[in-house]
Amino acid sequence: MLNCQIHGARDLRVEDAPVEVLSPTQVRVGIKAVGICGSDLHYYQHGRVGDFLIRAPLTPGHEASGQVLEVGSQVTSVRAGDRVAINPSRTCGQCRFCRMGASNHCENVHFFGSASKWPHMQGAMREQVVVEASQCVPVPEGLPFELAAFGEPLAVALHAVQEAGSLLGKTVMVVGAGPIGALILMAAKLAGASRLIAVDIVDQTLAACTRVGATQTINVAKDPAALEALAEGKGQVDASFEVSGNYAGLANCIRLTRPRGTIVQVGTLSGNSEACPFNQIMVKSLSFVGSFRFVDEYAWAVDYLSRGVLDVSPLLTDAVPVARVHEAFALAADRQRAMKVMVTF
Known part of the structure; x- marks a missing residue:
């Protein structure tokens, strides 16, 4: 099968790889669409995400959908031919965090496309993946694979909105209007927010x-004074x-949020504090x-x-065949042109 692997900074290769063996509880999925996330871009551009350094070839991709090719002997939830979105998180269900309902902090998690553990956890940017049946969420025929692959980033957005508490009738501000920020706006609107403010530096x-x-x-780069009306009355x-x-974005959140309001930190902070x-x-x-990340929100998102209920199609910039994967990463990195770019198989 074809397998996209990052060997280091700016070193992305499409190579042949052996298919994985299927256990009785697992499902083989033919990948159809994989979204390029910010963490995938960091691995590609820098060979690392924060402290997580690529030490061996890493298959990126954790926003995925596809079609079931084969099921293990004990699997009854899906069957060959089903269209599915794939939850990239396989948790243990046994550690203290799983038992307290916080499986996003599972001590034994396997999460697609991450160098945070050794051996690295390989992702979905390949022709086939083998996953547990519980990771497959069926989707209807009418939902394009490229939109089904939004399940993961939408789950992140839904979880962030859950963390904020009740938003009914509230004024909500999102600082950082990339794909996750836009999805948070959509989730906040669904939760009843009445005023939705997006702040960014790219028109x-x-x-x-x-x-x-x-x-x-x-656009705070062009019109920083536009924030001042939001600072009135504390x-x-x-x-x-x-x-x-x-940190400049966080500073604005602190300055513009009213007393006893809520700030949800979703981005990974860097720069001068x-x-x-x-x-x-x-x-x-x-x-x-x-x-x-998310807990139960993946199923909600799909x-x-x-x-x-939510139409994410305005956020889909392009779907690029895997043969042009380098073009896909270049497009995804250009915030002037792209929101969400999918690699297709």
Whole structure:
């Protein structure tokens, strides 16, 4: 089978690889679409994500959908020919975090396309994957594979909105309007938020957020003064989502969120933190919570996509065949042109 592997920074190769053996509880899926995520881009561009360094060839990709090719002898939940979205997280169900309902912190998790463990956890950017039957969520015939693969990033967004508490009638601000930020806006709207503000430095991504429900967009690079109205009265925002992974973005969340409001940290922070007013978290009695991956939200996400509750198609920039995978990564890295790019098989 064809297998995309990152050997180091800017070293992505499409190679032949042997197929995996199928156990009685597992399913073989022919991959049809895989989304390129920010972490995939970091592995490709830098050979690492934060402290997670590629030490052996890594197959990226954790946003995937496909068609069942074969099932193990004990599998009854899906059958050959079924169209499925694939949950990239296989948790143990036994550790203390799984038992407390926080499986996103499973001590023994296997998560597609991550160098956080050794041996690395290989991802879905290949012709076939073998997964547990429980990781396969059936999708209807009418849902394109490219949209079914949005299940994972939408699950991340739904989990972040869950962490914020009730948003009914609230003013919500998302700082960092990439794919996850746009999906958080959609999830917040579904949760009842009445005002949806997207903040970014790229007009094209802000335009995409408008298409999926943002009621206001602010390009802080071009018009930083536009934030000042949101700072009045100790802050006009009820709940902020920091998705940019930038301390300047977090500073704006702290400054613009009202006393006793909530900030959800979704992005992985980097850069200089010296100018970030952390003391205001105390002064304004803010709730500051982190949001990591998802728990039950993957099934919710696929259900919403399957029933058309949420339409993510405005966020799909292009679907690029695996033969042009290098073009796909170049496009995905260009925020002036792309929101979500899929690699197809």
